[in-house]
Amino acid sequence: MDFLVPGQLWSLPGPIWIFGTCVFPEPMQVRLVNGSSRCSGRIEVHHNQRWGTVCDDGWDLADAEVVCRQLGCGTAVSAPGKAMFGQGHDPVWLDEVNCMGTEGAITECNLKRWGDHNCKHDEDASVVCSGKWTHREPTELRLVNGPNRCAGRVEVLHHEQWGTVCDNDWGMEHAKVVCRQLECGPPIYAPGWARFGRGYDPIWMEKVNCSGMESALSECTVQSWGQHSCHHGEDASVVCTDPMAVQLVNGPNRCAGRVEVLEQHQWGTVCDDNWDMRDANTVCWQLGCGVAIAAPGLAHFGRGNGPIWLSEVNCTGTEDSLSKCKARPKGVTGCHHGEDASVVCSDPTEVRLVNGSSHCSGRVEVLHNQRWGSVCDDGWDLNDAEVVCRQLGCGTAIWAASAARFGQGYEPIWLDDVNCTGSEAALSECRARPWGVSNCNHKEDAGVVCIGNLFLNKTPTKRCML
Known part of the structure; x- marks a missing residue:
């Protein structure tokens, strides 16, 4: 099922309700072969009961990052092409893969149709990841569905299967451990209630007990793996600061x-x-x-x-x-x-779009008093969105999203009742309530999709791989 936004098709990172239907992406089997370990080699994917290769057209470190995350192999070190680890055999399943780098699996990336390519096996793509996979501790860990690798839903690898963590008793001490293990900056938020979308597959951990001093989540105490009383609406998340300020x-x-x-x-x-x-x-x-x-x-x-x-x-x-x-x-x-x-x-007036597919789509956030905050959707319309798109250099607005369509933000809510004519050069020029004065909650966070998405370096056409 494709999610239609004017001019675009979007792939969906994890299960999400769309027009009354709950969409679950299908996990794809992925492996690296001919390398020095399970975490390096030529990438192969399994489709129609056959393993096949991936063409190196457009293949880059963001794509490799997703493969390393999916395999529990740390971060991507390089994304070589030209059959660096030897030529594979037919079929060539994927070409022009386009990942943002934060997806939890390659199925969540922008993909052409299976088998649609113009490549030969001397163009087979490869991946080298930082870590060597092991059954020993620490447990593999990742954050998915966030704006970068240091924010998102917490997932852990157990019995070679990724699963989520229940938010019962989840807090900042847990987030400190997650951020430390992932080599991100200090935590700023430890949300529950599936703030970065509902996961799927097993719920591996509940009532995790961390002091905040542990080097890995696996060092914290937890009741038996896989035993829980939770559902995916209670998936735990973490937001860390970026490791490179x-x-x-x-x-x-x-x-x-x-x-x-x-x-x-x-x-x-x-x-x-x-x-x-x-x-x-x-x-x-x-x-x-x-x-x-x-x-x-x-x-x-x-x-x-x-x-x-x-x-x-x-x-x-x-x-x-x-x-x-x-x-x-x-x-x-x-x-x-x-x-x-x-x-x-271009402009020191602070506006950004987060949780979208690029910097030209997402939840609207503005910077005030050196803190980022969201914008309430009361009165939010295409004129307001047009100003945001112009300010960010993202072309014309095609959607003024409401009801936290790109996820709920964090305190504060800086603007409410924004009223632009559509001709302003910056959101700060529009009428609005005084800064910080609102009657909203984050379920009413405003979002924007700009037509600038259509002109990024890689094709934006995306399909839900169901």
Whole structure:
């Protein structure tokens, strides 16, 4: 079943109610072969009772990240093509796979029809993951259906099957352990009630008891695996801070300046080798600063000091965090501070869309008093959405979503009764109640879908794989 939004078809990450029907994506069998372990090799998928390969057209680290997560193999290290691990045999099942990198399984990605390709086996795609799979502790862990790998529904791997965690007694101490195990930043939220969508398959854990000091969730006490009194409406989630903080310094405002990233508790710069507008766009999006209008190098905003953390950054421009872009290993550069990269973003007025398929769709959030908050859907219409799309450089609005269609946000709710004419350049120019004054709850969070989604680097056509 396809979920129709004007001009698009969207794949659905996990079961969700659509027009009265509960849609459950079908898990796909995936394996890596010819590698040094179960966590590296040529990717093969199982369909119609036959294993087949994946073409490397458009294959990148975001696609590999999903495979590594699905196999419980940590994070993606590389996504080689050109049959790096040898040529497979017929059939070639998938071509032009398009994942965001946060999906829980490759079936949740943008996929062409099975067997529809123009490839040969010398184009077989491969994956190298960071971890070696093992039956020993710590239990494999992942966060799915969130805006990045550090936020989403908690899932654990047991008996080679992913399942969820019940939210009974779930809290910030548990979230600390999850964020630590995933090498994300500190937690900011530990929601229950399936905040990132209902899971499927087993519910593995209930009444988990963590002190917050454990290095892995498996070190916490729990009643017997698989024994519970819960349903998937009680699935636990976690929101961690991004492991790679970004700031712009020495510019006229926080949305323009020299790019600095935080690594090993120390701020350092980014080399301008191959630095371009796509890289700059990712920085602007991560900071909630609209779109990039310049990507100067050669220490345009002054030379930094300390380490140069990143070099040869290669973003597609659609990532929501610089940490998700390809780059040389951290700290490995041949640069000096006269080559420090910079960014100038379009608008310091803070607006972003989250939980959508790209930065051009999702729940509307605005930054006020250095805190992100949501917008109530009272009076929310296409004129208001049009202003958001224009401010983000995302083209024309095609949908003004209401009723938390892109998930419920977190406190605060900053704006209510927004009333734009549709011609304003920024949401801050529209009439609205005073900041923070509302009679809403997060079930009324407003969302937006912009036509800008149609012009991203990869095709947006998506199908529910049922």
